Amino acid sequence: MDQSDLQAPTWQLSERARKLTSSAIREILKVTERPEVISFAGGLPSPATFPAERMREASDWILRHDPAAALQYSATEGYLPLREWIAARYSANGAAKGAANGAAIRASQVLITTGSQQALDLLGKVLICKDSPVLVETPTYLGALQSFSMYEPHYVQVPTDENGLIPEALTPDLTAGARLLYAQPNFQNPTGRRLPLERRRALAAFAKTAPFPVIEDDPYGALDYAGEPLPTMLSMSPDHIVHLGSFSKVLAPGLRIGYIIAPEELHFKLVQAKQATDLHTPSFTQRIVHEVVKDGFLDTHVPTIRALYRDQCAAMLASLERYMPEGVSWNRPEGGMFVWVTLPAQMNSMKLLEEAVAQNVAFVPGGPFFANEAQHNTLRLSFVTVSPTKIDEGVAKLAALIRARI
Amino acid sequence: MDQSDLQAPTWQLSERARKLTSSAIREILKVTERPEVISFAGGLPSPATFPAERMREASDWILRHDPAAALQYSATEGYLPLREWIAARYSANGAAKGAANGAAIRASQVLITTGSQQALDLLGKVLICKDSPVLVETPTYLGALQSFSMYEPHYVQVPTDENGLIPEALTPDLTAGARLLYAQPNFQNPTGRRLPLERRRALAAFAKTAPFPVIEDDPYGALDYAGEPLPTMLSMSPDHIVHLGSFSKVLAPGLRIGYIIAPEELHFKLVQAKQATDLHTPSFTQRIVHEVVKDGFLDTHVPTIRALYRDQCAAMLASLERYMPEGVSWNRPEGGMFVWVTLPAQMNSMKLLEEAVAQNVAFVPGGPFFANEAQHNTLRLSFVTVSPTKIDEGVAKLAALIRARI
DSSP states (O other), rough: TTTTTTTOOOOOOOEEEEEEOOOOOHHGGGGGTTOEEEEEOOOOOGGOOOOHHHHHHHHHHHHHHHHHHHHHOOOOOOOHHHHHHHHHHHHHTTTTTTTTTTTOOOGEEEEEEEEHHHHHHHHHHHHHHOOEEEEEESSOHHHHHHHHHHHOOOEEEEOOTTTTOOOGGGGGGHHHHEEEEOOOOSSSSOOOOOOOOHHHOOOOOOHOOSSSOEEHHHHHHHGGGOOOOOOOHHHHHHHTTEEESSSSSTOGGOOOEEEEOOHHHHHHHHHHHHHHHSSSHHHHHHHHHHHHHHSSSHHHHHHHHHHHHHHHHHHHHHHHHHHTTTEEEEOOSSSOOOOOOOOOTOOOHHHHHHHHHHTTTEEEEEGGGOOSOOOOTTEEEEESSOOOHHHHHHHHHHHHHHHHHH | TTTTOOOOOOOOOOOOHHHHOHHHHHHHGGGGGGTOOOOOOOOOOGGGGHHHHHHHHHHHHHHHHOHHHHHHHOOOOOHHHHHHHHHHHHTTTOTTTOOTTOOOOGGGEEEEHHHHHHHHHHHHHHHHHHTEEEEEEEOOOOOOHHHHHHTOEEEEEEHHHHHHHGGOOOOHHHHHSSSSEEOSSSSSSSTTTOHHHHHHHHHHHHHHSSOOOEEOOOSSSGGGGSSOOOOOHHHHHHTEEEEEESSSSTTTTOOOEEEEEEEHHHHHHHHHHHHHHHSSSSSHHHHHHHHHTSSSHHHHHHHHHHHHHHHHHHHHHHHHHHHOTTTOOEEEOOSEEEEEEEOOOOOOOHHHHHHHHTTEEEOSSSSOOSSSOOOOTTEEOTTTOHHHHHHHHHHHHHHHHHHOOO
């Protein structure tokens, strides 16, 4: 066969694929894999928190006692005992965060997804038409923009302040024709902001009359440092909120287990879409998660993650305080993995990243987190995988670079 | 909170979601979960073939020696050693099926997917625009229709005969504007047909000049009963064929590990689309597969699966011969999991299914496997999870029902 006599093929791609561009930031951040780089760029949880031995025991048990089911095709909806566990945890009698008002969540509302990222893809598939408006926070989670963009929406930025999304901004004008509103109320990626109780109530009330779902994406809710979670919006409007959860930040992300809690009618459409997307999430990893969590493991495990992140967050805040020049501001997160930094207005964090990487420090510039008009003088710092000593060293270097540019 | 004072929400769905309808067949086939039902309906491999103990050892080893990496986020492209193993197996020096002509496949062409089903979703995402033509076999794999339909193509059926797709039928008129041609050359689902060598050559040559990719979906290639595989089209036109593979039929489907081998330019777009879809396939399950297969395990394991399926296929063919009335025809598969049965022209296999289920026998009617005009007098029988005794009993019952309708 003469396989080299023709050029590489140029096939016509879909419109959505043609819009996909290579990320300049991703290219720059490739250097962060070098061990000498102090990286505040990662969204990765600390591997120190992974309960590997517990998972090994669970895997062993499952493959000894139930291998045929764990290795076979299984239901698109997910492993029923895990769905039941999740429903119970969110309901009154579970030990759940945010279940204060006794809203009952049914297993029939729970769909297991291949990570939270897939939940976003499925919601895009089922809700978004080309050019239909989609409401997002300012800024918002980059991964959600990537997922939704595959369905070519028209993004509408909802105004925010230091407490997150401003419910009063959701005027009929702004929300006209919207297919969904996407929000992360707990320790948002990238800003680390937490939506206050009154705003949750206002947004949950808004959801009850809105002609589109409010998506409450909650990967970081369990990581509140004080152990005093605010109630979820799901608990306030259980029939009008679509809630996304994940085991990535409380167990381990490499298993890719997330979930969607949705009203049954939408749930049913999401199941059909998931069937067309990957049939089902791996049977084995779902069983591992269930085996690990079913007897209350998270109640003792999650506090150890919280304590680690709280200390490292405190270290970063202290270093920022110590080194940053006037004109630089940042928030003080009450949980999660990120600090959001605002530079003087004229400064571009993308340029700063190039200089920082040359000095072996990395972070993520804020620009890509904005759906439309970007604030280029912002950046996201993660503190979860870096030791306090290295945090101090890295922040000092960053501060020197910023000072030199003021 | 007064959560019961409002009706369930009616949110506007995307056009693609509104087209999704509940499957009547799926509803009927729910009964096949009852143990008394003899089900020829499943596309499930036999759990008797799952190497559970081998997987237990692999899981144990990974979680003892490399837990931090196996449980962490990982590259969208997939686990590099597994990608390298796949590339080597398809290249000249690997022990690969169909690598006869020495085409070199590079790991940089391999993308690990969450099952083959996800490969279909990603190809749809990256190649199909609304209303663009997509070429499929007559009939074709139902899962591919489900995936592609999410991107709202216009299906064009390519004519087939008892040997599968007819390359001469791919006229400029038929293929005008097409975004892809989708085919399963080995023991196709649903027909069990294998594309002969000459047709493979013709189709591979066609791929070299076609302005769209030819997708060679090959989940069943290793399951040829005689152990005499025909070369893949990938080996004939390595730069112009997109090849899909899977470990579901040779190891276990519950791990959901498949792959796409594609020219680098398309590969890169597929990676971007996958990142938006589920970030990456679980790190842990990819490592399990690699750990199990890396030392040649499949070379001894797959022949045991072949032997099992060959015997059960022979049992089914013998029973069909024994009981079926004149006017009913079927093929004699040389591999795979399915026999395709054609009833007298006026007979509807959907009606037959209702009667069969009432007698505790199940199969899948052929209609849904046709993209456009369906041949309703067809049906698919799977023989892989049913014992020869039960095969005989089930086929006898089916034949009696058919006889009564002639």
